[in-house]
Amino acid sequence: MKIALLGYGKMGKTIEKIAIERGHEIVIRSTGNIKEQDLLLADVAIDFSVPTAAFENITGCFKSKVPVISGTTGWLEDYGKAVEICKSEDGSFLYASNFSIGVNLFFELNRNLAKLISPFREYEVDIEEIHHTQKLDAPSGTAITLAEQIIDNSSKKGWQLDNAGEDEIKITAKRIEDVPGTHTISYRSPVDTIEIKHTAHSRQGFALGAVIAAEWIKDKKGIFTMKDVLSIG
Incomplete structure (x- = not known):
C-alpha cells in the first residue's frame, strides 16, 4: 500500500x-x-x-x-x-x-462506567490528562472525547478546562517532558473514589x-x- x-x-x-x-x-x-x-x-x-x-x-x-x-x-x-x-x-x-487500540477499548470502558454511575448523584467526576510539552492543544482530543462520552451518559451538561461549574466536568491538562499520554477519570463521593486510567508507554x-x-x-x-x-x- x-x-x-x-x-x-x-x-x-x-x-x-x-x-x-x-x-x-x-x-x-x-x-x-x-x-x-x-x-x-x-x-x-x-x-x-x-x-x-x-x-x-x-x-x-x-x-x-x-x-x-x-x-x-x-x-x-x-x-x-x-x-x-x-x-x-x-x-x-x-x-x-x-x-491507540488500548485507548479505544478505554473509551468503551468509560462510556459504560458513566452509564453505571449516572443514577448515583453523590459521585462527582473529573478528568486529568498528561502529555509531553510539545503538545500544542489543551485539553487533548482524547480528554474531550472522554468528557463527551460522560456527558452523553450522565446529567452533566458540558466540560471546562480547570474551572467547572456544578453541571460541568472539570478537565485538568498537564504538560510534562516525555509523557506520551495519560488519561484518568475519577469519580469521587464522600466515602470512596472510583478511577479508571490509561497510560501510554510510547507513541x-x-x-x-x-x-x-x-x-x-x-x-x-x-x-x-x-x-x-x-x-x-
Whole structure:
C-alpha cells in the first residue's frame, strides 16, 4: 500500500517506521499543505499535521479520491464541514482523537462506567490528562472525547478546562517532558473514589493503530470511526 504522510513530525516518523515494517511504502512526506495532484501517488493518506493545515489536507484528499484518516486535533470546529465535503465527493474519511487500540477499548470502558454511575448523584467526576510539552492543544482530543462520552451518559451538561461549574466536568491538562499520554477519570463521593486510567508507554500504540486504520479504510467509501475498524459495539 502506498501511503501519504501529511505531517512528518515525531508521530509521522513513528508511523513511517511501523508502516514500512508492515510492508507499505511511504510515497509522500509532507510538513505543510499538500498539493492535490501529489496525492494521486497514494492509495491512502494519514494526517497527523497541525490544526491550521488539517482541514485543507483532509478535503484535498476527498477531491483527489484518496481515503484519509486523521488524528490531528484542534481543528474540529470544521469537522462537520469536512464530513459534508467527503459525502459530496464520495470520499472516505476516518477521524479519531486517538488511534491507540488500548485507548479505544478505554473509551468503551468509560462510556459504560458513566452509564453505571449516572443514577448515583453523590459521585462527582473529573478528568486529568498528561502529555509531553510539545503538545500544542489543551485539553487533548482524547480528554474531550472522554468528557463527551460522560456527558452523553450522565446529567452533566458540558466540560471546562480547570474551572467547572456544578453541571460541568472539570478537565485538568498537564504538560510534562516525555509523557506520551495519560488519561484518568475519577469519580469521587464522600466515602470512596472510583478511577479508571490509561497510560501510554510510547507513541508506538498510537502509530500502530493509525496504520491499522489506514489498511482497513483502503477501498472503502464513507465516514468511519475506530469502532468500525475494531468492530466494537
